[in-house]
Amino acid sequence: MEQYIEFIGNNAILSVIWLALVAMIVASWFKSKFSAIAQVNPQQLTLLVNRENGQVVDIRPAKEFNAGKIAGAVQLSAEKAKQSDFAGLEKYKTKPIILVCTTGMTASGIANTMHKAGFEHVYVLNGGMGSWQSAGLPITAGK
Numbered sequence: 001m002e003q004y005i006e007f008i009g010n011n012a013i014l015s016v017i018w019l020a021l022v023a024m025i026v027a028s029w030f031k032s033k034f035s036a037i038a039q040v041n042p043q044q045l046t047l048l049v050n051r052e053n054g055q056v057v058d059i060r061p062a063k064e065f066n067a068g069k070i071a072g073a074v075q076l077s078a079e080k081a082k083q084s085d086f087a088g089l090e091k092y093k094t095k096p097i098i099l100v101c102t103t104g105m106t107a108s109g110i111a112n113t114m115h116k117a118g119f120e121h122v123y124v125l126n127g128g129m130g131s132w133q134s135a136g137l138p139i140t141a142g143k
Contacts (some may be wrong), residue, residue, distance in 0.1 A: 037111040039126040042135040045070075045098050048123065054096035057089065059110055060129065068139035070100060070132060081110040084117055096121040104128040 008015045040048065048054035049072065056073035058065050065075045076089065078101070089097070097119055099107035107124040114122045125131065133139065 038123050040123045042132050048096045052096050055092045056098050058100045071140045098123045100125045101128045
């Protein structure tokens with residue numbers, strides 16, 4: 001124990017950095033455990049749409065959306081979503097909404113914004129369109 005105290009005394013900056021890293025890891029773990037936003041895989045997305053009338057909302061740029069989308073998906077630009085402009089989606093406030101982006105990273109932040117705006121059941125497709133296509137599931141032409 002004395003060695004630890006001596007190390008901390010001699011390496012204060014390293015000790016502070018180490019404590020900060022541990023705190024960030026613990027905070028990240030708690031955030032993921034207690035987040036209101038769930039990640040779903042392609043099969044779970046399909047079940048949400050088919051059994052619970054879920055709506056897929058694609059936040060990829062229009063060019064990517066028009067190149068191929070999940071059947072029934074509606075497009076919402078990430079810029080509008082970041083500004084909490086959810087016009088046209090109010091009718092889905094009580095239904096499951098599954099956000100889809102290219103990799104799943106952008107959708108997580110927007111999902112939190114939607115949840116704060118009153119959308120009750122918001123999900124994110126884990127891995128985005130990449131995971132959908134990797135699972136061999138169909139895509140349709142946009143628009």
